[in-house]
Amino acid sequence: MNTQAMNKNMRKSLQRLFPLFVLPVVLCFTFSFIIPFIQAFYLSFCDFFIPRDAEWVGLSNYRLALLDLSFWHSFVITFFFAIVSILTINIPAYFIAYFLKDKFKCVSLFRTSFFIPNLIGGVVLGYIWSMIFDGLLSFFGTYLTSNAIFGFFGIVILVAWQQIGYMMIIYIAAFNAIPEDMLEAAEIDGATAAQKLFRVITPNMLPSITICTFLTLTNSFKMFDQNLALTGGNPIHTLENGMQLKTTELLALNIYSTYQINRNWHGTAQAKAVIFTLLVGSLALAQTLLTKEKKEAKIKNGETK
Amino acid sequence: MKSKADTNIMSSEKKVPDVTYVKVSAVKILAFSFISLLWVVPIVITFYNSFKQSGKVSSDIFSLPFGDSFVFFENYGKALTFGNYPFFLSFAYSLFISIVSTALILLCCSMAAWYIVRVGSIFSKAFYGICLFSLAVPFQMVMFTLSSNASRFGLDTPFTIPLVYLGYGTGMAVFMFAGFIKGLPLEIEEAAMIDGCGPIRMFFLVVFPMLRPVTISVGILELMWIWNDYLLPYLVLDLTRYRTIPIHVQYLKGSYGSVDMGASLAVIMMSLVPVMIVYILCQKHIVKGIAAGAVKG
Numbered sequence: 001m002n003t004q005a006m007n008k009n010m011r012k013s014l015q016r017l018f019p020l021f022v023l024p025v026v027l028c029f030t031f032s033f034i035i036p037f038i039q040a041f042y043l044s045f046c047d048f049f050i051p052r053d054a055e056w057v058g059l060s061n062y063r064l065a066l067l068d069l070s071f072w073h074s075f076v077i078t079f080f081f082a083i084v085s086i087l088t089i090n091i092p093a094y095f096i097a098y099f100l101k102d103k104f105k106c107v108s109l110f111r112t113s114f115f116i117p118n119l120i121g122g123v124v125l126g127y128i129w130s131m132i133f134d135g136l137l138s139f140f141g142t143y144l145t146s147n148a149i150f151g152f153f154g155i156v157i158l159v160a161w162q163q164i165g166y167m168m169i170i171y172i173a174a175f176n177a178i179p180e181d182m183l184e185a186a187e188i189d190g191a192t193a194a195q196k197l198f199r200v201i202t203p204n205m206l207p208s209i210t211i212c213t214f215l216t217l218t219n220s221f222k223m224f225d226q227n228l229a230l231t232g233g234n235p236i237h238t239l240e241n242g243m244q245l246k247t248t249e250l251l252a253l254n255i256y257s258t259y260q261i262n263r264n265w266h267g268t269a270q271a272k273a274v275i276f277t278l279l280v281g282s283l284a285l286a287q288t289l290l291t292k293e294k295k296e297a298k299i300k301n302g303e304t305k
Numbered sequence: 306m307k308s309k310a311d312t313n314i315m316s317s318e319k320k321v322p323d324v325t326y327v328k329v330s331a332v333k334i335l336a337f338s339f340i341s342l343l344w345v346v347p348i349v350i351t352f353y354n355s356f357k358q359s360g361k362v363s364s365d366i367f368s369l370p371f372g373d374s375f376v377f378f379e380n381y382g383k384a385l386t387f388g389n390y391p392f393f394l395s396f397a398y399s400l401f402i403s404i405v406s407t408a409l410i411l412l413c414c415s416m417a418a419w420y421i422v423r424v425g426s427i428f429s430k431a432f433y434g435i436c437l438f439s440l441a442v443p444f445q446m447v448m449f450t451l452s453s454n455a456s457r458f459g460l461d462t463p464f465t466i467p468l469v470y471l472g473y474g475t476g477m478a479v480f481m482f483a484g485f486i487k488g489l490p491l492e493i494e495e496a497a498m499i500d501g502c503g504p505i506r507m508f509f510l511v512v513f514p515m516l517r518p519v520t521i522s523v524g525i526l527e528l529m530w531i532w533n534d535y536l537l538p539y540l541v542l543d544l545t546r547y548r549t550i551p552i553h554v555q556y557l558k559g560s561y562g563s564v565d566m567g568a569s570l571a572v573i574m575m576s577l578v579p580v581m582i583v584y585i586l587c588q589k590h591i592v593k594g595i596a597a598g599a600v601k602g
Contacts, residue, residue, distance in 0.1 A: 007495070011424055014504045018420070021504075025417040025475055026432065032472025033439050036447035036454060043450065050453050099337070104330045106337075112588070113341040116348070119580045121533025123551040124573055127558050128351050131570075135366035161344065166595065173596035222443050225535050225551070229558055255445045256536075270449060277446040284441035 044270040049263045061271035070245055071272055074254035077152065081250060082220035088160040089167055089216050090209070096164065097171030098197065111172075115165035122162075126229020129158045133230075145234040151248035158226055163219065167212045174208035175201070207291070214287040221280055224252040233257065251276055348577075355380055355574045359567035376567070384571035388557065388564055392572050395553040398463045400579065402549060403532045406470035410478050410527050411520055413471060418482030419512055423494075433483060439476035444536060452540035461543040469541055470531055478523050485519040486512075522594035525587055532580065550576045 014021070039051055044061055046054035065071055100110055117125065133144040133154050144150050178201060186200045227233070233246030233253055249257065255276060259269035354362050356377065357370040370376070385393045421429035455461055455469055489512075497511045513520075535551035544552065554576065557569045584591065 007498075010494075010498050010504070014420060015424055015426075017504050021416045021420040021508075022429075022432075025413045025471070025479070028413075028468050028472035029436075029439075029475040030472070031454070031458075032451055032469050033442075033447065033476070034435065036450035037439075037442065039450040039454075040447050051450055096340070099333060104333070106334055110337045110341050111592075113344045115592075116584070117344065119529060119584055120577060121535065121551050123535045123555050123558075124533075124576060127554055127569075127573060128347050130558070131354075131366060132347055132350060161347070165344070169592055169595045224445075225533075228535075229555060252443070252445050256448075259449060266449070273445045273449075277442055280443045281441045 040270060041274060043267065044274045045267075046270075047264075047267050049266060057267065061267040062275070064268045065271040065275060068258075068268065068272075069239075069243065070249070070254060070258075071251075073245055073247075074249050074251045077248070078221060078223075078251045081152070081155065081223070082217050084156050085159055085163075085220045086213055086216045088156055089163050090212055092160070093164045093167035093212070094171055094205075094209070097168045097175060098201075100168070101172050101175040111165075111168070114168055117162045118166050120162075122225025123229045125158060125162060126226050129154065129161075130230050145231055145248075148235060148237070148247035151231040151234065154230055155223070155227060155248065155250075158230060159220070159223065162226070163216065167216070170208055170212055170215075171205070174205055178204045210290060211287075214283065214290075218280060218283050218287075221283065222252055223250050224256070227253045228256075251279075351570055351573055355567065355570035357567055359565045362566040362570065380565075380567035380571040381575070383565060383568040384575065387568045388553075388560075390548050390553060390556065392553060392575070395548045395550050396575070398547055399532060399549040399551075399576075402463050402466055402470070402538070403528055406467040406474070406531050407524055407527045409467050409471045410474045411524055414475060414478035414523070415482050415513065415516055415520065416508060417475075418479045419486055419508060421479070422483050422486045433479065436476045436479045440480060444473075448536065448540055451537075455541045456543075461541055461547075463542070463547050463549075466538065466541055469537070470527075473537070474527050474530070478527065481519055481523050481526075482516065485516060489515055518590075521587065521590045522597070525583070525591055525594060528583065529580070 043051060043054055045056060045058060046061075047057045048054040096114060100107055100114075120128075130144055133150070137143050137146075137150065142150075144154055182200060182204070183196065186196050191200065227248070227250045231248040233249035235247055237245045237247050239245060246254075246257065255269055255272045258265050258272060350366060353370055354366055356375060357380075358374045358376050359380070361368070361370070361374040368374075385391065421433055451469070451473075455466075460466060460469055493515070494507060494511060497507050502511065533551060534549075535555060538549045539552050539555075542548070542552075548556070550572075554569075554572065557564055557572065
């Protein structure tokens with residue numbers, strides 16, 4: 001971190017005001033993040049009902065979590081959900097942004113209508129869409145939570161509808177940052193509109209495509225509100241051994257509902273949460289490394305040329 | 306601006322490119338009117354169903370309210386108090402929690418970020434590092450321990466939950482404020498210091514006004530997050546007494562069918578009003594904030 005430190009006198013007088021400037025934030029941050037985080041990590045090795053009555057049980061929570069079929073099921077559908085969402089969000093967003101990047105009449109109206117769903121909370125969206133899906137499916141004499149396929153694609157449609165506008169804004173900013181002279185040069189050389197889009201513009205868009213892909217990926221893995229409000233994990237499928245599997249339950253919801261089963265599952269739920277954190281954290285790490293590498297490569301290329 | 310001037314010069318000299326530009330746009334406008342309709346339709350359906358007689362909502366959501374089924378604002382009147390919790394209370398709590406938490410985050414985190422950047426001690430570097438780390442941790446990790454601690458220390462009311470939000474929102478806010486402050490020239494503050502300005506006056510009279518753009522971005526981000534947040538208040542608040550709008554809506558969803566549908570949709574529409582007001586007021590800042598955030602990565 002490059003700090004722009006001020007001179008000694010000023011720094012000393014500021015440091016004397018530590019209780020006013022930093023202490024409130026440090027206390028609240030410690031209370032709401034640091035302590036819960038450490039506790040949560042410790043409790044994942046314990047059997048507990050509330051944090052105070054924890055009993056050390058070693059790795060058995062992790063063993064139970066990894067043996068839990070519902071956890072694997074959620075992992076697999078979350079993975080598929082992420083892959084499908086990356087495509088259903090980014091491809092439409094990219095082309096909508098391409099057509100809405102220039103200023104013309106009504107453009108802000110269009111951008112606004114694509115963006116509005118982002119401002120609405122997941123729970124409210126879930127309510128609206130479950131009403132619409134049920135209304136549509138009632139024509140065929142069925143309903144949303146009657147079938148896992150309906151539920152899965154219901155979430156896909158909802159999330160695409162919500163997030164396309166957000167990615168569109170990022171893509172519009174990136175399109176408009178492409179240097180004009182590059183496009184002019186392509187035009188002079190007689191490039192067609194399609195050639196221009198795929199050979200000149202798209203290569204320039206790769207950094208923002210990377211960013212948006214990672215954004216959709218982490219959003220998909222962390223998806224909770226929309227999942228809870230739209231299907232709540234339903235329909236339930238009963239396996240041969242009598243175990244009940246919530247078919248449309250994504251990872252975040254699975255952790256939550258594991259905690260809700262009964263007190264014997266608290267430790268397992270916490271172990272699942274730690275595994276989940278490692279998963280989401282490694283996605284974030286991969287993103288930072290990848291974007292950093294690209295930036296460095298860009299600087300290097302700039303220097304050598 | 307520059308490109309606009311260019312096209313004007315072009316069109317005054319030769320008419321041809323100007324005409325094709327308009328033609329393409331007309332096709333574009335038509336096509337996009339259809340596509341963007343898809344985006345508006347769900348909200349429009351909710352809107353007109355909120356004026357329909359309750360029985361007619363569940364039987365056919367696609368029919369328009371007319372004649373007998375059109376009940377004017379009756380649903381909205383009912384919406385305020387129906388069900389097992391009054392909506393107007395959850396609306397008031399949501400508004401209170403969102404505004405107080407956001408104000409608290411903006412004030413405390415901008416001060417902390419300035420201290421961290423300008424003092425640059427080992428402590429501030431470590432604190433900044435933990436803030437960055439917290440951004441990568443999903444809420445599911447800490448939700449059980451955070452909520453049980455909060456209820457143990459009596460933070461389960463709307464009047465104390467802003468402290469929880471301040472703590473949990475610190476990572477993002479400090480990261481964004483610190484990023485902006487690093488780009489500020491030190492000379493202004495040095496000049497103020499030479500003129501005999503102490504740290505408190507310096508922060509509020511010199512630094513805080515300079516932070517305006519990032520304050521707006523952080524403010525909008527935190528406001529939207531807290532207003533729409535479901536899980537944190539659901540786990541932390543004492544639900545028998547206090548509910549926010551997302552909690553209220555999820556309860557309505559849970560009792561789907563047994564609850565007055567027309568009034569539920571009126572609740573949904575009313576919950577969108579503050580969000581729309583914020584969007585209309587801050588449209589430019591929202592768009593700029595997203596674009597800038599993504600470019601920085």
